[in-house]
Amino acid sequence: MIRKLQLLFVTLLFIFSGCSKNERTSLQSLSGNPRNAVAAFGSPVGDVVGKITVGYQGWFAANGDGSPINAWWHWTQNWGASPSATNNGIKSWPDVRDYTSTFATAWPNLNNGSTARLFSSFTDQTVNTQFSWMQQNGIDCAALQRFNPTGGEGPVRDAITAKVRTAAETYGRKFYIMYDVSGWTNMQSEIKTDWTNKMSAYTASSAYAKQNGKPVVCIWGFGFNDNNHPWSAAVCLDVINWFKNQGCYVIGGVPTHWREQVSDSRPGFLATYSAFNMLSPWMVGRIGNIGDVDNFYTNVQTPDQAYCNNNGIDYQPCVLPGDLQEHQRVHGDFMWRQFYNMVRLGAQGIYISMFDEYNEGNQIAKTAENASFIPAGSNFVTLDEDGVACSADYYLRLTGDGGKMLKGQIPLTATRPTQPIVGGGNPITPPYGSVITLKSSNNLYVSSENGQQAMNANRPAAQGWEQFTVINPGTGTNKVVLQNSGFYVCSENGTQAMNCNRTAVGPWEQFDWIDNGDGTISLRGSNGAYVSSEGGTQPMTCSRTTKGATEKFLVNQ
Template sequence: MKLTRRTFLATTAAAVVAGSSEVAFAASPPGDVVGKITVGYQGWFACPGDGAPINGWWHWSHDWSQPPSPTNTALVSWPDVRDFASTYQTAYPNLGNGQGARLFSSYDQQTVNTHFQWMQENGCDTAALQRFNPTGGEGPTRDAMAAKVRQAAEQYGRKFYIMYDATGWAAMQSEMKQDWTAKMSAYTASPAYARQNGKPVVCIWGFGFDDPNHTWPPDVCLDVVNWFKGQGCYVIGGVPTHWLPGNEDSRPGYLDVYHAFNMLSPWMVGRITDLAGADHFYNNVNPQDQADCDAHGIDYQPCVIPGDLQSGHRLHGDLMWRQFYNLTRVGVQGLYISMFDEFNEGNQIAKTAETSAFVPAGSAIRALDEDGTACSADYYLRLTADGGRMFKGQAPVTSVRPTPPV
């Protein structure tokens, strides 16, 4: 399924005060998601020759049988690949520095290890491994990626959990349960598998969204949530931005579904593009979300996005920092970074091309210095580290971004 969430969604009282050194927890004590920085991890890039069962340019191209090129591409940001042992030649022109335009494969264990090393070095506590419908041709590759993520998380002292994305998954109600029972639940035996309140963490993303790929009625969604809770899991809901009023991107009538989750993580990609947008949510959405979660014993884990690089939304880190600052002041229980490696939407924090020297010549793909401010490839990882320290009370609460771009 050659889909990203943007395909379906882009069209559509403070508990921590400034200077405080303590985070307030509504429903749960600190664990592997409460009081922590979680990053969404796609792990869905492959290349011919990497050994992956899918044997194609998985998520790099529109036509996976052909290499990515200016006319056959699914990426909008170009990764910095200098830390990877294996890379794969594309049909793009050479980079601005004359080197070949090569991409990484998530299927290489060294790639996953490198990603988790970056997480370790930059305060990313937990990785949410995205798991779309695994019953089709992508299934064997997705199964293998779960094992690779477990190995990397154990090696680099990170936590991970399975995050089911129900997008377009017609038989989700039965097949998600079967997949958990037959395959994914075994990963909870790993010391690196995330736990909250003593329970293994599972996230289900997509219930209640008002689009043609999330059409299950509330009773079906509630059945799935309660089934996972019956399995002893702590269940996170990746829910619509406007889940509480039940409008805009949310279908009406799903509030009981949302309230059944142990933690709520409303989606934010495509919702804000500037500082005014971030402040709008701080003034009009996040406090109300937090208050409702408090009233129902639910933990609140809103998204933080770096911004779409290709669209010029990042403001060399100021957009991301404003969200860290605002959400810390709200007193949220956790933060979810959307995403670690989402080069398809341009919202990645993983190392990214710094300048035109590191993107294919003539491609019009923007590098991190797109607004005239030089930024090192790891800038958004370092920004995440500083935002996490502020959120955890390990650094002052400040509206002024402390992270130097270089």
């Protein structure tokens, strides 16, 4: 009877995923939230079931940070030399404004004039700051990556584990050890010794993740069909069962096609995979756009979930922000579609790949939001890469909203609820280096008029004359210069209508960029007056002493 009921619910899952809105509403009236009906197959809510877990590398160091490795660990190709344009190991540039302890690099200054500096994961303040971000954004748990600890990196990894425990306890987050066994020659014996002699002691921490009353440990890399993961199914099963016999709840970071055992998975591993308490198939490099997301949902993840439901296994699919350097993110829509699909699928938990993976460009941690925050002359892609301004913390906030949907705190929705900028507005820091549009309160765009006549706010569509490059004049906080077609916007000192016809920057070509806190910005000229659209009924001026509707503009709307 139990198996028949399980099969009924699995059938409902498949039906539900293809239902119309009205049909879904009818099913919900019968079974409540469809996610909850499916989740009933899995374990009860704990520290990983029903929660958001982030993969936490914690593997960055810097020369002079006091770490045992004393090198530019993971920031560079040559760890002994400073990071630079010719010695670079990362795809994305981090936003480091929240860190009080950073380290100068050999990169040129940032485009905003600041020294190009990077953080070290060995610094207490770095780990505390990153766990405070998790707390602020409702991220429940961090899976601390632990590679082969018997080599030269062992001491620094041991030290960072202790720092993670302290930060998790301080900020009320959970953490667990996630062994990445890639390239670990004597893995079968050494992983057991490492757990017994070192890592098991951390399970006494109030912050160590428990599921079903058991300490959580994850092993990533069993069954992958490459030379870096060479162990037999029997060897891997031995390790899984050993950890279970230690009283652990064991998660498997397994190949994408673990169930079919094709492509990235070795054959003959299904029984080994099925021995895990929870399965978390790898997805980095498998999807790159929303079409891919939906294809995997239908053809891979839905039958994965059904298999897990039928075999008493919890399912923790990966959700990716996307490779920023490859322009996959579409200002959060790519990531949100995955959240939506995995929640309606009924996944028992969600694993974010990754928190701080600046090397592969898949990080959700704070990242350069526009060109002013990357080294001059570099080709790092910033969060506004598709023309939509995003705050540095956007993907942390997006993850927080995904967690709320997983937990039923907000409704299941295919529409991303998270605004790229808090309040739907624009960053306090101007989007230096970006090309923007300005929309007036009349819902029309500001036009440069190609510098041939006074500027107006009367265009229904944004084309070349309605696009402005935001330049940092370097003369003060939040000062901007706006450029179109090689000419600069001029306030005319408020004595006549504004123009975009100046070939050099002086005081009249500089404006204060003001965040109004309501989703709009205002521009204030050097004369102390505000730029006004004049409602689009006459040429624009810079002569208003107060801000009303016509002195406020939407950016990139």
